[in-house]
Amino acid sequence: MIRASFQRAREIGAGADGLNIFLHSDESASLEEADAMKRHLESAPDAGVLAGVPVAIKDNIASLGLPTTCASRILAGYVSPFEATAITRLRANGALIVAKTNMDEFAMGSSTENSAYGPTRNPHDVRCVPGGSSGGSAAAVAAGITPIALGSETGGSVRQPAAFCGVVGVKPTYGRVSRYGLVAFASSLDQIGVLGRTVEDAALGLETIAGFDKLDSTSSDAKVPIYRLSALGGPAPETRSPDTEAIRLGRSPVPLAPSPGATTLRGVIIGKPKEYFPDSLDASTKDLCERAFDRFRSLGATIRNISLPRSPLAIPVYYILAPAEASSNLARFDGVRYGLRVDPGKGLKAMYEATRSQGFGPEVTRRVLLGTYVLSAGYYDAYYKKAQAVRTLITDDFRSVFASGVHAIFTPTTPTPAFQVGAISDPYEMYLNDIFTVTANLAGVPAMSVPIGRVRRLPVGGQIITAHFDEFTMFRVAYALEAALGAEAHQ
Amino acid sequence: MSRERYEMVVGLEVHVQLKTRTKAFCGCSTDFGAPPNVNTCPVCLALPGALPVLNERAVELATRAALGLGCRVNPVSVFARKNYFYPDLPKGYQISQFDQPLATGGSVVIGKNEKGGDVQIGITRLHMEEDAGKSIHDRYPGATAIDLNRAGVPLIEIVSEPDIRTSAGAGAYLRTLKQILQYLDVSDVSMEEGSLRVDANISVRPPGQATLGTKTEVKNMNSFSAVERALEAEFERQCALLDSGGKVEQQTLLWDGARETVRPSRTKEGSHDYRYFPEPDLRPLIVDEKWISDARKHLPELPEARKQRLAQEFGISHVEVEQLTATPALSDYFEAVARASGDGKSAYNWVMGEVLAALRPSGGDIAHFRVRPADLAELLNLVRDGTISHTAGKRVFGQMVETGKQAAQVAADEGLLQVGDEGAIATWVDEVLSEHPEEATRYLAGEKKLQGVLVGFVMKKSKGRADPKRVNQLLSTRGG
Numbered sequence: 015m016i017r018a019s020f021q022r023a024r025e026i027g028a029g030a031d032g033l034n035i036f037l038h039s040d041e042s043a044s045l046e047e048a049d050a051m052k053r054h055l056e057s058a059p060d061a062g063v064l065a066g067v068p069v070a071i072k073d074n075i076a077s078l079g080l081p082t083t084c085a086s087r088i089l090a091g092y093v094s095p096f097e098a099t100a101i102t103r104l105r106a107n108g109a110l111i112v113a114k115t116n117m118d119e120f121a122m123g124s125s126t127e128n129s130a131y132g133p134t135r136n137p138h139d140v141r142c143v144p145g146g147s148s149g150g151s152a153a154a155v156a157a158g159i160t161p162i163a164l165g166s167e168t169g170g171s172v173r174q175p176a177a178f179c180g181v182v183g184v185k186p187t188y189g190r191v192s193r194y195g196l197v198a199f200a201s202s203l204d205q206i207g208v209l210g211r212t213v214e215d216a217a218l219g220l221e222t223i224a225g226f227d228k229l230d231s232t233s234s235d236a237k238v239p240i241y242r243l244s245a246l247g248g249p250a251p252e253t254r255s256p257d258t259e260a261i262r263l264g265r266s267p268v269p270l271a272p273s274p275g276a277t278t279l280r281g282v283i284i285g286k287p288k289e290y291f292p293d294s295l296d297a298s299t300k301d302l303c304e305r306a307f308d309r310f311r312s313l314g315a316t317i318r319n320i321s322l323p324r325s326p327l328a329i330p331v332y333y334i335l336a337p338a339e340a341s342s343n344l345a346r347f348d349g350v351r352y353g354l355r356v357d358p359g360k361g362l363k364a365m366y367e368a369t370r371s372q373g374f375g376p377e378v379t380r381r382v383l384l385g386t387y388v389l390s391a392g393y394y395d396a397y398y399k400k401a402q403a404v405r406t407l408i409t410d411d412f413r414s415v416f417a418s419g420v421h422a423i424f425t426p427t428t429p430t431p432a433f434q435v436g437a438i439s440d441p442y443e444m445y446l447n448d449i450f451t452v453t454a455n456l457a458g459v460p461a462m463s464v465p466i467g468r469v470r471r472l473p474v475g476g477q478i479i480t481a482h483f484d485e486f487t488m489f490r491v492a493y494a495l496e497a498a499l500g501a502e503a504h505q
Numbered sequence: 506m507s508r509e510r511y512e513m514v515v516g517l518e519v520h521v522q523l524k525t526r527t528k529a530f531c532g533c534s535t536d537f538g539a540p541p542n543v544n545t546c547p548v549c550l551a552l553p554g555a556l557p558v559l560n561e562r563a564v565e566l567a568t569r570a571a572l573g574l575g576c577r578v579n580p581v582s583v584f585a586r587k588n589y590f591y592p593d594l595p596k597g598y599q600i601s602q603f604d605q606p607l608a609t610g611g612s613v614v615i616g617k618n619e620k621g622g623d624v625q626i627g628i629t630r631l632h633m634e635e636d637a638g639k640s641i642h643d644r645y646p647g648a649t650a651i652d653l654n655r656a657g658v659p660l661i662e663i664v665s666e667p668d669i670r671t672s673a674g675a676g677a678y679l680r681t682l683k684q685i686l687q688y689l690d691v692s693d694v695s696m697e698e699g700s701l702r703v704d705a706n707i708s709v710r711p712p713g714q715a716t717l718g719t720k721t722e723v724k725n726m727n728s729f730s731a732v733e734r735a736l737e738a739e740f741e742r743q744c745a746l747l748d749s750g751g752k753v754e755q756q757t758l759l760w761d762g763a764r765e766t767v768r769p770s771r772t773k774e775g776s777h778d779y780r781y782f783p784e785p786d787l788r789p790l791i792v793d794e795k796w797i798s799d800a801r802k803h804l805p806e807l808p809e810a811r812k813q814r815l816a817q818e819f820g821i822s823h824v825e826v827e828q829l830t831a832t833p834a835l836s837d838y839f840e841a842v843a844r845a846s847g848d849g850k851s852a853y854n855w856v857m858g859e860v861l862a863a864l865r866p867s868g869g870d871i872a873h874f875r876v877r878p879a880d881l882a883e884l885l886n887l888v889r890d891g892t893i894s895h896t897a898g899k900r901v902f903g904q905m906v907e908t909g910k911q912a913a914q915v916a917a918d919e920g921l922l923q924v925g926d927e928g929a930i931a932t933w934v935d936e937v938l939s940e941h942p943e944e945a946t947r948y949l950a951g952e953k954k955l956q957g958v959l960v961g962f963v964m965k966k967s968k969g970r971a972d973p974k975r976v977n978q979l980l981s982t983r984g985g
């Protein structure tokens with residue numbers, strides 16, 4: 015499998031002069047690891063559900079062996095001495111980490127154009143962006159290089175590239191996956207997510223990495239169901255206990271393909287929020303969403319028109335809170351202990367200024383400045399505090415919709431399919447790409463994007479959102495839609 | 506004299522390192538004096554991706570301190586980030602508490618006023634935070650070295666109300682606070698090791714004026730007396746400034762102990778904007794009622810309570826009890842000796858006399874003193890029941906300190922057991938009278954005041970073993 019991954023990467027031109035998907039990989043080390051795994055499997059067939067499976071990791075998740083640069087000059091060559099809990103859990107289940115993927119610098123962007131190491135291209139159309147910020151991970155899966163990749167979300171950075179690249183992308187409930195080892199952008203919004211070729215791959219990936227971690231105070235001890243069982247329909251039949259150490263799931267007892275008819279959605283109420291279907295929505299995207307609603311109806315689900323009235327406030331709220339936290343989280347990149355240091359020899363302040371000016375790209379600089387501003391004395395109440403209050407209202411909207419009996423919400427993932435590299439130069443226009451996805455980050459609810467068809471050659475994603483910690487229902491709806499659409503999901 | 510026209514108004518901010526084994530947000534050791542940067546990990550080095558996890562023991566000690574200072578412990582408190590750039594602050598922010606601190610509204614009594622009422626200093630708030638590392642500017646020419654062993658050590662900051670009116674009051678407040686924290690066993694409270702640090706806010710105003718003047722903040726004092734001297738110097742400066750028609754400017758000043766003066770800090774502290782916001786990596790700290798009431802129940806005895814109890818139980822004076830309760834270790838030692846010997850007065854005399862004198866040369870710690878309270882009590886009992894004389898007792902004590910042997914053992918080995926036997930004493934008396942014919946003649950002739958001298962000779966001859974009462978009696982009969 016590992017040899018095939020690297021073979022596929024070569025065929026498709028994943029290198030820096032092609033799609034530019036990977037920032038770091040070490041083929042010979044990976045092949046050695048794969049051989050060791052092969053020998054291990056001969057003596058221990060129960061080596062984990064991901065035994066020998068190649069997985070690509072976004073470059074803002076700390077890994078042993080390969081560098082962790084966040085696609086920033088300021089961390090050029092930096093190798094972490096410790097590993098993210100999510101990666102430890104992947105490895106404990108037999109996965110082999112084959113590459114670190116390109117991204118928008120420090121996960122700030124929606125196109126993977128903000129990488130210090132050049133943009134990643136969309137495998138479906140090299141003139142287009144793969145989305146971002148987890149564009150490299152989405153492209154790796156879309157190009158068939160790895161079946162699963164880890165990305166990270168702060169405002170849609172897994173779901174939006176999943177939609178642009180025609181793959182499945184999951185952002186779990188805030189607290190579901192340990193953030194230990196995820197380089198912080200906006201701590202109250204950040205969450206590691208999974209990109210997979212199919213709903214099953216994504217479910218498998220999330221099962222592996224989810225669960226309590228004593229190293230992350232904001233991780234939840236809520237029980238983690240086996241998400242693949244949602245393919246059988248019905249409520250979560252089995253849960254496993256919260257874990258403090260790496261988990262070994264063992265061989266799966268789950269039938270890997272759902273039996274026909276098992277994917278009924280009888281009794282399921284799916285909400286259609288009017289705020290997510292504005293008149294300005296791309297017509298083809300809207301049509302594909304309507305087709306998805308038709309499929310839901312044929313599966314027995316009820317479609318209910320709902321409102322999430324405060325959702326239109328999400329972009330301004332997000333662009334206050336996320337930069338505020340980022341301005342503080344990125345203060346540690348100061349040239350003192352690790353990473354880039356540029357010292358003009360004119361004292362400490364000059365060293366800070368030169369290091370940070372040369373180390374950070376324009377979008378990161380913009381957000382650090384914005385965040386510093388909104389937290390400043392005299393502006394805090396008007397911006398940060400007010401934004402927090404509106405964030406609570408946005409969350410309340412979701413809570414009341416789910417409390418009213420709605421099981422899942424369905425929306426387009428993005429307002430348009432992938433755009434061309436260089437097409438959007440206005441930062442604010444770029445921010446609007448996240449208009450349908452940021453609300454789930456602000457509210458902390460789980461959400462995922464699944465392919466629902468194509469416009470011309472470009473994939474379109476549909477978004478499924480459920481209540482806090484109800485990823486099981488989210489996967490159930492996703493499995494059903496995937497099965498109902500069949501090949502249409504990619505047409 | 507201008508200073509009589511003004512009143513000093515002082516509030517103190519005291520940072521105290523908590524006595525935990527590990528740091529506030531990671532598992533690194535808090536040991537003082539380790540080689541530079543040894544006690545560090547990804548969390549306290551602020552490596553990308555590392556996250557803080559709160560040390561429960563730190564919360565326990567902070568809560569105990571809050572209760573001991575009469576504060577209200579808030580059921581919900583929130584950690585906040587205090588943002589500023591400095592090389593010894595690895596994250597670029599300090600995890601602290603801001604608008605929702607752990608505890609609020611306490612007080613300490615620092616003495617009595619002229620009318621005999623308590624002088625009370627209010628405590629505005631007590632919050633938890635982490636220490637920064639150390640910048641070492643004088644080790645390498647032209648460069649600053651950073652030691653991050655201290656980064657992340659848990660602190661509490663205790664902020665007083667501006668209730669202090671004199672520099673001596675500031676000293677009294679600090680000594681009282683230190684004593685309470687020692688009794689609570691939450692910190693080493695050593696200014697030398699930096700486990701207690703003091704910043705002072707000071708302003709002046711005409712007596713009777715209700716509003717406060719513009720304050721300055723004075724830092725860099727390395728002892729309580731330095732705090733007092735710095736406050737005096739800054740008081741003088743502000744008074745003189747106002748008298749000459751000037752205005753006090755809000756600023757941070759550094760105490761220069763060598764020059765006995767304050768000077769402006771090079772960094773513009775006043776213009777700092779720390780951009781506080783709630784720390785998103787930690788959940789709000791929730792301390793439940795039962796936990797607080799349990800902590801209250803298990804609160805160690807505080808200095809005031811102990812003073813009253815010891816005075817009552819062992820019949821010692823107010824002045825004596827003040828001396829004995831200076832530190833919890835000293836009062837523990839005294840109490841154990843007094844209880845085991847049943848004699849508070851002798852226990853006081855011995856502990857404050859012989860014991861402290863024995864500890865002084867080595868600067869040793871009474872908690873680890875070789876002569877344990879039970880051993881000293883045994884010695885006191887031997888002296889009281891006349892088995893050995895008081896003089897011999899002191900010699901025995903010296904041997905106990907040196908060898909670690911028990912009192913009875915030393916007394917026997919050294920032949921110091923007191924001799925009450927008439928025959929032996931009579932022999933010593935006769936020998937003394939014949940060896941000192943001049944004194945003997947004068948004494949026998951009626952010069953009674955020489956009796957003391959002769960008793961001394963007998964005691965010396967007997968190596969302290971003779972019971973002085975008997976010697977006196979015998980001499981009296983001879984002389985009579």
